[in-house]
Amino acid sequence: MARVLNEIKETTGVRLYPVRGVCVDSDDPHSPQDSRVEPGKIKRGMLAERDPGPFPISVTSGEPDPTRGYDRKRSLFEYFLDGTRRTFLVAELATSSMRYLPVLAGQISAAVVNRARDTGRIHVSRHDAASVVALPGGGIGINQGDLDELRDKLRAGTRPFELIVYGEKGIPDSKKPMDLAIAKINDAMQQLEIRALEDLTNRNLTTASSMLVVDGSVQFTRIPLENRSWLRNVVGVSKTFQTNLVFTKDKREIGAVLVETLRSVGDRTPAFRYEFRNNAYAAWYLRIRDRKQTDMPLSGIVKLERLLLTEEEFDFGLTSDVINNISLSILGERYVTPFGKDDRWPNHLYPIYLAERYQRGQLMGEAQFLRLF
């Protein structure tokens, strides 16, 4: 295969202006993982937990050691899913309608790791990866026929690429073309994660006592409604989250609530309910590290999410036992940490960190990848 940019140029005739590969991934480790949640759509005062009791709730019931008894043999978690991407601006192009738009390329990947109950060793259960190139389409971009022809050529190469088209429905003035392209690549990555979820479900690997932890939110918008059961035994854990969401009627932003109330390890909020694209979720926040051990006020607090799947869950929420047991299993994941390797160490779950690291190790080197263009 000719170099990818040549292929694009030859197939579509578009005027391309190569860029010395610039990484466009956000390096901000504190950008929220639950950014899909729209603050305005939260119905305040809605809980997804039956009889949560006084707030804050201690999941440890005053036990001096909050993790005791929740070793890996009793832990609810056996699988951990993480997705990763590495995205570059590789060229800019001028379309026939004289729009000047970015060409992005990247490597996307999703991995599920399994932790052996007896030894604690981590093994890769499933790993999917792909190389992608994002081009503008629709009315402002490249001709659809040309894109279809290009898609086939890119797939047929010795190093296949998936073509991702952004801006098919136009590019609103409020959005940057670059952000749209990145969002599309992110969707593709999520698609790999969904494929993994489907596989785990089909193989009956996840159960109520062998759950899957997903890095970040469980809002997999691309899962068809009829396949929501893929998320039955899945818990989302966000290391970073929006702090200005308002769940309570007193209009306090969640950041203010957490910093004031979750003081001890094992303290949690009740499960709040919110809905997003016909799905309802339970979300609660849990302190997993002592405030004194962390640098920032909200460090050591993670956000947990579960899809409310059954009719009963949808109507009445989860029981406190379910939430507490999930929370205790999360507390059991506090050791070991990637301290010194990742700024988010107080909130990072080590198996997730390992899944991420595995994927990074599988990615083609930056120079080697950019040489393909």
Next chain:
Amino acid sequence: MSKRVIGKVSATESSPTTSDSFVFWLKDDEIVAPFDIVAAGNMSETTTYGQITDLAFASDSPSHIGNYVSSDFGRTEDVANTPRLGTTYVTAEVLTNTGDVYMPLREGRAVSVADEEGVRKALGLERIRKEDRIPAGFLSLSSGISVEVSFDRRFLIGPESAHLNVSGISGLAAKTSYIMFVLRALQQRCENTAVVVLNVKGQDLLHLHQPNPDLSASDKADWQRCGLESGPFDRVTYFYPFTDRADWRYANTACNPDTRQELLSDGRAHNYVYTFEEDKGKLDLLFSNVDDPNLTIDSIIDEIETGPQFSNIATWDDLLEAIRQRMQKGQASENQAIQTVSWRKFYRLLKLHMSERGGLYQGTRSQAPDKHQVSLSKSVADIRSGDMYVVDIANLEEQEQCLVFGDIIKTVYEMKLGETDREDVPERVIIFVDELNKYAPSTMKSSPIIRELLEITERGRSLGVVLFSAQQFKSAVHDRVKGNCGTHAFGRTNVTEVNKPDYRSIPKSSSNMMTRLPQGSLVLQHPPYPRLLKVSFPKPCYLQPK
């Protein structure tokens, strides 16, 4: 090539593979050890063999603080749900490649434990001609494989290289046992070779002709694996220093009385003496380890040998008397450079040996059959192929030991130089001495014995005079003497020793390993071997009195 894969080659920016070495990560449940041999596929369908030199375990924690934090800031009670990521990575030095391809191994190549055939290939053992193979012990790998290792005769006893030196702590290193194993192998494999062994301690080597009753069936099987018989040494003759004491049967030896009597009676043992007539020219050897920076003793001995005052002397007592007169005040000498005080010192030293320790020095050799007196040098000069002479010097004073050892090496050297009428001189004569540092200390630049030893170690390999030697600390031996040894064996030693310059050329991990070697294991350095080998060897085949 064995297919049991134990890891994969790991090449990184900071630690690339090279023509000489590579690193591989090890599967979690595998156990390997330094000196093990591994194999990995290289380009052109070839196999690269490597020897493990170092093992390290690394976790993904960037610091100890990270580990402390990971235990919830110092809690010792908890066990991590997910053990920290870590792996053992192994450094291996390239030994050989089956197709002479020395391209660095590529990242991710599977690494396997070498099988027996692979080990032989890796070590070049198959390149040693069958007729030149002298058993050197067994190489035992962590995988359970045990391979017989051989020396190449041409590099062990000449002519390509020669001399064997063994070092290590007494008792733990099994130095003597190892050399005796090699000598037994040589006795069985090399017909035209004779051996002279010096017994320096107790009864250690005074029962070489007797079988070891403690050899078990498996011990004997070890000998068989080496292709050797486990019986005692053949054609052993003992030489004890003579003593005046009839109740000791005139033998100044630690050998038990029954054995001594039996051996003396049937002519397999003799008592050696030094007579003035035959041995006056060896006085310099007696003073070998006396520090003589101004060569005063040399001058005195020279005057004794050539001066008119010493021309009519027939016995050691006459010599003492002549020296006594020489050191009287007013006696003139041609050599005015020797001061009277030097003569006095020389007299005192000589008298200490001649009169106070009677026995070894005789006026003439007695012909009384019960005294079994012989001249050591004449006996040694008559050694035949297949003979093993054991010269007991254990009960002698240190200077007398120097005399005897010096006498032996001088005699053998002269014999091999052709100063004999014999036509059946053995092709190779091996001399084994323990405590080499006593005769060739690193602190002494030159002495009569050092000069003789240098002759042997520097020129002996072509003449057929071979030195097998041992000492506790290699660093204590004269540089040129040990430097000329082709083959070295290292037994257990201590940390101070391995930090000496002698061990600089040895990889640190290997020299450190020498401080942990189990008894009966040695590390070999032999010219045909590409790297150091750790070997064990069969138990001694001869009686070792407790």
